[in-house]
Amino acid sequence: xxxxxxxxxxxxxxxxxxxxRAILAAAGVPVELVAxxxxxxxxxxxxxxxxxxxxxKAVALAEATGLPALADDTGLExxxxxxxxxxxxxxxxxxxxxxxxxVAKLLGxxxxxxxxxRTARFRTVVMVRWPDGREVVAxxxxxxxxxxxxxxxxxxxxxxxxxxxxxxxxxxxxxxAGAKDAIxxxxxxxxxxxxxxxxx
Numbered sequence: 001x002x003x004x005x006x007x008x009x010x011x012x013x014x015x016x017x018x019x020x021r022a023i024l025a026a027a028g029v030p031v032e033l034v035a036x037x038x039x040x041x042x043x044x045x046x047x048x049x050x051x052x053x054x055x056x057k058a059v060a061l062a063e064a065t066g067l068p069a070l071a072d073d074t075g076l077e078x079x080x081x082x083x084x085x086x087x088x089x090x091x092x093x094x095x096x097x098x099x100x101x102x103v104a105k106l107l108g109x110x111x112x113x114x115x116x117x118r119t120a121r122f123r124t125v126v127m128v129r130w131p132d133g134r135e136v137v138a139x140x141x142x143x144x145x146x147x148x149x150x151x152x153x154x155x156x157x158x159x160x161x162x163x164x165x166x167x168x169x170x171x172x173x174x175x176x177a178g179a180k181d182a183i184x185x186x187x188x189x190x191x192x193x194x195x196x197x198x199x200x
Contacts, residue, residue, distance in 0.1 A: 004030040005197065007128060010043075010057035010071035012036050015156040016186070020070070022177060023187050027194035033070070040064045049087055050075050050125040051137065058129035070193075072126040074185060076158050078146060079119045081109060089158070099157050103150060107161065110146055118146040122162065122185035126193050136196050140188030147171060155180065 009017055017035070024031050043060045045053040053073040061069035075086045085092035085106065093101035110118055121144065127137045143165045150160035152173030159172035159180075166183050167175070181187040 004032040006032045006034060006067055007070040008034040008061050008065045008067045009036050010061045010069050016072070019177070019181060019186055020072070020190055023181050023190040024194055026181070027191050029194040029198050031197070034067060036061065037065065045073070047087070050123060053087065054125050054127050055129065055135075058127055062129050062131045066131055068128050068130040070126070070128050072124055072186065072189065074122060074124040076162070077121050077123060078106070078110070080113045080117050103158060103161055106146065106158065107148065115145070115148070120144055120146050120162065124185040124189040126186075126189040128193065128197065136193060138189050138192035138196060140185040140190070140192060142166070142183055142185045142188065
């Protein structure tokens with residue numbers, strides 16, 4: 001790609017936006033990211049899986065702006081909960097729930113689960129969708145465990161209770177952004193997407 005590829009971000013989450021920008025910049029792919037317009041309404045994420053939700057968001061933004069759109073969806077899959085919260089991760093405590101409520105519900109459901117059975121993984125699906133329907137899709141996964149109480153002041157979402165197997169024992173919320181991005185689900189997904197964009 002000689003000219004930077006202009007992509008409109010489907011997310012309005014400032015934490016996700018910061019992560020995606022940093023990961024793409026580190027990957028060295030010439031991409032210009034455009035903020036989601038304020039007048040584009042929230043998309044109802046009612047697909048049965050992460051790919052479907054990412055596609056709903058990307059299609060809506062591509063149609064609204066005429067630009068290719070970058071969208072993602074992430075789920076936390078906890079083995080002892082049969083894969084929940086999964087695709088419902090952002091709304092686990094209810095449509096009006098927030099991150100703290102989601103974490104509290106998760107920890108409550110795991111209260112009687114032994115530490116060795118608290119295995120989990122974060123999964124991110126990220127895509128670029130062009131207005132003509134063309135898509136590039138990538139996925140990133142990181143395995144880990146859910147700790148029994150939140151730790152750390154960084155990150156967002158379930159980061160304070162997730163310790164990656166490949167990490168050093170810190171939760172994602174205890175890591176600085178660079179250390180987290182190096183092994184995180186979103187880091188892996190966005191780097192894979194960047195490689196596909198660069199080669200295509």
